[in-house]
Amino acid sequence: MVKYKVYVTTANCAQATTTNGIFIKLVGEDGESSRTWLTNFKGAAAFYRGVESKFSLYCPTSLGKLVLIEVDKQRLPLFPDDAWFASKVKVKSPEGDIYTFPIYRWISGSDVQLFREGTALRITDDSHHLGKYSREKEMKLREQLYSWHVYKEGLPHCMKADNPLDLPCEVRFSFTKTTEFLFTASTGLAELQLKGYSCSKNNWTDIEAIHKVFCNKRTDISDYVEQHWKDNAFFGYQYLNGVNPILIQRCTVLPENLPVTDAMVPLRGGASLSEEMQKGNIFLCDYKRLDGVKPNVINGKKQYLMAPLVLLHKTPDDQLMPVAIQLKQTPADDNPIFFPIDSEYDWLMAKIFVRSADFNEHQLNAHLLRTHLLAEVFAVSLLRNVPMVHPLYKLLIPHTRYTLQINHLARLLLIAEKGVFTEFAASGGEGMMAILKRSLSSMTYSSLCMPDDIAERGLEDVPNFYYRDDGLRLWDIINRLVNGVLGHYYKNDDEVCQDSELQKWIQDIFEHGFLSQECTGIPQEFRTVAEMVKFVTMVIFTCSGQHSAVNTGQYDYGGWMPNTPISLQRPPPTTKGTTSEATMLQTFPDINTTVQGMSTMWLLSKQSSDFVGLGQYPEDHFCEEVPHKLIKVYQGELEVLSTMIRTRNKSLEIPYTYMDPALVENSVAI
Numbered sequence: 001m002v003k004y005k006v007y008v009t010t011a012n013c014a015q016a017t018t019t020n021g022i023f024i025k026l027v028g029e030d031g032e033s034s035r036t037w038l039t040n041f042k043g044a045a046a047f048y049r050g051v052e053s054k055f056s057l058y059c060p061t062s063l064g065k066l067v068l069i070e071v072d073k074q075r076l077p078l079f080p081d082d083a084w085f086a087s088k089v090k091v092k093s094p095e096g097d098i099y100t101f102p103i104y105r106w107i108s109g110s111d112v113q114l115f116r117e118g119t120a121l122r123i124t125d126d127s128h129h130l131g132k133y134s135r136e137k138e139m140k141l142r143e144q145l146y147s148w149h150v151y152k153e154g155l156p157h158c159m160k161a162d163n164p165l166d167l168p169c170e171v172r173f174s175f176t177k178t179t180e181f182l183f184t185a186s187t188g189l190a191e192l193q194l195k196g197y198s199c200s201k202n203n204w205t206d207i208e209a210i211h212k213v214f215c216n217k218r219t220d221i222s223d224y225v226e227q228h229w230k231d232n233a234f235f236g237y238q239y240l241n242g243v244n245p246i247l248i249q250r251c252t253v254l255p256e257n258l259p260v261t262d263a264m265v266p267l268r269g270g271a272s273l274s275e276e277m278q279k280g281n282i283f284l285c286d287y288k289r290l291d292g293v294k295p296n297v298i299n300g301k302k303q304y305l306m307a308p309l310v311l312l313h314k315t316p317d318d319q320l321m322p323v324a325i326q327l328k329q330t331p332a333d334d335n336p337i338f339f340p341i342d343s344e345y346d347w348l349m350a351k352i353f354v355r356s357a358d359f360n361e362h363q364l365n366a367h368l369l370r371t372h373l374l375a376e377v378f379a380v381s382l383l384r385n386v387p388m389v390h391p392l393y394k395l396l397i398p399h400t401r402y403t404l405q406i407n408h409l410a411r412l413l414l415i416a417e418k419g420v421f422t423e424f425a426a427s428g429g430e431g432m433m434a435i436l437k438r439s440l441s442s443m444t445y446s447s448l449c450m451p452d453d454i455a456e457r458g459l460e461d462v463p464n465f466y467y468r469d470d471g472l473r474l475w476d477i478i479n480r481l482v483n484g485v486l487g488h489y490y491k492n493d494d495e496v497c498q499d500s501e502l503q504k505w506i507q508d509i510f511e512h513g514f515l516s517q518e519c520t521g522i523p524q525e526f527r528t529v530a531e532m533v534k535f536v537t538m539v540i541f542t543c544s545g546q547h548s549a550v551n552t553g554q555y556d557y558g559g560w561m562p563n564t565p566i567s568l569q570r571p572p573p574t575t576k577g578t579t580s581e582a583t584m585l586q587t588f589p590d591i592n593t594t595v596q597g598m599s600t601m602w603l604l605s606k607q608s609s610d611f612v613g614l615g616q617y618p619e620d621h622f623c624e625e626v627p628h629k630l631i632k633v634y635q636g637e638l639e640v641l642s643t644m645i646r647t648r649n650k651s652l653e654i655p656y657t658y659m660d661p662a663l664v665e666n667s668v669a670i
């Protein structure tokens with residue numbers, strides 16, 4: 001007889017413990033063990049959360065190189081049937097070899113489950129018939145568990161599930177996350193001490209009243225916003241470092257539908273608009289996707305959503321100042337172009353309509369579509385097409401954590417018929433679907449890849465652009481990790497072309513995420529290692545840094561409502577000289593709309609206590625030295641970037657923290 005030592009680790013998370021019997025069978029190239037009940041002196045405590053337990057297993061002869069294990073869980077008399085979250089199983093063979101089997105999955109019910117030895121294997125590496133068999137079996141099961149669903153025609157497809165409990169256990173929130181999320185969601189209004197306001201369909205009557213509501217929950221930045229929301233320089237600053245830094249672009253030729261002349265736009269420093277445009281100092285924000293969208297009706301009142309054009313000037317002292325605003329796309333007599341020299345309230349109202357348009361554009365395009373919905377597509381395609389033993393699965397699975405559930409909740413609580421966004425945002429209802437569809441059809445691959453995006457928008461040398469500075473560094477760090485890890489497993493382009501699982505992953509993304517639109521430039525296949533590395537870098541960057549950049553500051557910049565009204569309920573001025581503070585207050589959303597917006601932004605900006613930071617891997621899917629070393633280097637580089645950002649922020653009036661790796665989550669989880 002020969003002896004195998006088996007070490008089983010239960011995850012250290014709430015409810016991971018099982019008191020059920022655990023059975024294991026070792027399968028090697030030369031044979032398999034009998035199915036063995038893992039028992040030792042610890043008895044029912046052997047599979048307690050956070051505990052590693054050791055067992056012995058005997059076989060008549062050596063099993064050769066171990067390929068997989070079969071694990072099943074059976075309820076014991078007098079004990080309840082309880083799900084078990086196992087981390088990994090390690091086996092020491094009689095020859096002294098150590099084999100690690102990553103699990104990181106809830107095991108419920110009594111079915112036998114197969115787990116592969118942890119060495120990453122592409123499909124073409126998996127020559128043993130047992131490996132091929134388990135690969136096929138795993139993928140058949142996953143295709144049943146993870147199905148594509150068309151939520152609305154024209155939007156990226158999503159995970160099919162009628163409610164969060166229909167999601168497979170391994171992709172659901174942890175107990176801690178569920179409890180916290182539901183608590184924050186149900187107490188958002190109470191926590192902000194806004195409950196009394198949530199039923200008031202009245203107008204705001206003075207700014208002081210908004211201040212009183214807002215002062216219940218503030219952040220350093222939201223305080224700053226309250227002080228500076230009317231400043232032109234701060235209005236411009238938000239296009240670079242606020243929550244929507246992806247819209248602004250350099251303007252080299254004025255759009256035909258923005259008929260401004262040099263004479264209309266006196267610029268600081270004395271140069272003309274044309275001269276400054278030639279020098280590259282003029283920028284444009286065009287909200288054309290919002291044009292003609294049907295606005296919401298809130299509290300029985302029609303709402304107003306504009307599709308503005310905003311022209312900005314980089315001044316000699318490096319500020320980005322708005323110099324002209326046209327609120328509707330088509331020039332007309334009742335569509336005046338507003339300038340900073342107009343009356344205080346004409347200019348302020350123009351900016352308020354822009355900020356409200358920006359809220360709707362940001363939430364639907366920059367945030368929901370370009371991070372949440374894409375992250376779900378990347379995740380579902382991974383889960384349907386790529387087995388656990390594949391290097392791509394090991395690399396990407398940490399970046400899918402909680403995404404399917406948070407998106408399910410977003411569809412349920414935010415954009416469903418009775419969702420907060422549907423009920424209280426200017427574009428809620430038909431409008432938001434129109435914006436989402438337009439956003440998807442205008443999305444390009446290059447705009448998702450930060451270095452290309454910055455170059456295409458002509459923003460390489462804009463000063464004080466911390467989103468770009470931090471984002472490009474983060475992109476490079478992620479790119480080096482991906483290049484190192486995937487470069488280790490794919491030695492040449494042929495190996496990429498021949499990997500049918502990898503190719504199915506990208507094909508599904510093209511088909512279900514980008515609805516097979518070739519004009520997006522999204523690859524339909526990978527032909528080279530470089531193409532694959534770039535795409536996977538984009539996936540990790542989108543799920544981590546980019547989501548953080550458009551998500552984390554929502555309350556910072558939106559908590560003070562006048563800076564980010566989620567809707568507006570009076571039309572914009574059609575002639576100049578008709579506005580006042582009273583017009584502004586009547587235009588702001590009603591009290592209940594305001595506080596619903598505030599509490600949602602509060603909820604969505606709140607970090608969960610089981611947050612996993614970028615580059616942290618509580619689940620150790622890779623078992624080999626090379627990826628482990630690369631991850632160590634990656635973590636070191638992230639730490640250096642984090643220190644650099646914190647040092648830089650000390651000298652900034654408004655610190656930019658959203659791309660600090662220490663504060664960026666690994667996945668779209670909120």
Ligand code: FE2
Nearest residue numbers: 372551604670
């Ligand atoms: Fe988010």
